[in-house]
Amino acid sequence: MLAWSLDEPDRLGEVIPVAGPITIGRGGALADDSHPRTTLHRARPGSSVAGPPIASARIARRQLLVEPTTEGVHVRSVGASRMRVGGIETTDTTARSGDLIEIHNAAVFLVVWRALATTASPTADFGFGGPDRFGIVGESEAAWKLREDIEFAASTDRHVLLLGESGVGKELAARAIHGRSARHRQSLVARNAATLPEALIDAELFGNVKSYPNPGMPERPGLVGEADGSTLFLDEIGDLPERCQVHLLRVLDEGGEYQRLGEAKSRRSTFRLVAATNRAPELLKHDFLARFTHRIALPGLTERRDDVALVLAEILRRTAKSNPVIAARFFERRADQVAEPRLAPDLVVRLLRHPFTHHVRELERIVWLAIGTAEADYIGITPAVDAELAASAESEVDATALDRDAVAKALADHGRSPTRAAKALGLRNRFVLLRLLKKHGLSVAEEGD
């Protein structure tokens, strides 16, 4: 998959299928090509459309000879431009899924394992590599699976629980579910459950009559009343005390019955709840969790590395659009229009290898750090960016060395608190621990819960 290109930045995310031995190079086929020539394709579930021949000036007419092996792809560099695979200069090697193939000053390819044809065929009503109409960016299998999950959940009108680490885009997914649903004409009602003052949670959720529970309080419909006929998005639902989770049970059932505080009569709200949490779902009260018919696990950037370059490009596009000073300094100009960013391939390579824990939000932060600390007219690795990326990478190396028993013991020894167990194990944060739990098939809750 093309992750960076000097000359063809509009082709990011396109893939070169390797079904057999192929030649990769600039332009169309040559009479004496030893293997058939393959160009970049725009691959989406159910379709793979070959684009024009590669036009990058710094990719030789015959640059790479590639063939699939049981381990990955065997790559031979036969062009004038130097090749690095996994950061090491070479002319002949085997690259595995996740490896980066760099053609010096021309292109960076990420080796990805994908089925050559898939059967699902979701609606594709947006340009390749760009954001869909809800702002979700990605052409990876994980991104398309997410779109399918969203479309299915939107069509059913059942309550949905979104699971994923901070920064994966849970609010974006909630807005997409609402936007694709039959309720889309009504406004989405969104609140962060962690910001609800504990003493007023019930009043915030269910509303209250005038001057109840406190004198002078205005009458309020509550979030449930406000969202009648629409969707209520409650973020960080895991922060809602168990007592309040119980209070929501009745209204989440089909009748949608609830009472405003201080009011004897029952009301009904036909709202649909889309809740999100970055905690393990087992931490929610069991019968509350059972009300969520659909659970959608949002993939982090580490699970869709093939989208990192596209998400990065979109962040930069948005930044240039909203900030003319940045656009003037870091972006090329074509026919007096803002064009592609001047982006160092080394930064893209580092980001593609980075063990993200806060995903898109973290990527955005690194981009701003790179822009804010840049000393030249391009976006690249500054000492500050280097330090930031190195600090995160260290904790990931430690994490992979931890075995199942060590993780299980740390969790048991620390009252099954992921935050404290992560700290005891020397991990950077609880998200790294939660990933380890998933990897080892462990759960935050006690066995048998």
Add this chain to the structure above:
Amino acid sequence: MSAPSILRETLELTLARDDSFPTGFYARLSDAHPELRPMFHRNSPGPMNKLFAQKLLAIVDNLDDPQWLSRELGGLVSNHVGYGVTDEMYPWVGEALIATLAEACGDAWTTDAERAWTAAYAALVAAMLAR
């Protein structure tokens, strides 16, 4: 080695060795002919460099395709007339280009390469001026 192969190989070698090509070419050209500088303003240097390298390579790649060349050169001529390029400027470009290629290729630059580029550039300019 055939002339088209020499052209392609020396140009690919230049691009592989000189990360900023054709920045040096533009610098050489505008140092020798400062009056050309105002012509380069529509694009920032990055796109201008990319476009130049891509066009030059495309021409070299398609030397055996007269229809492609005719179509492409027609567009180039009208663009350059629009930029204010006059006939006497074409040789200036050729001199700067060949000097830049020779410098980047170093030991790999042979008399055959010099001859092939000189002949190819002269043929290209003749075709453009004849339109």
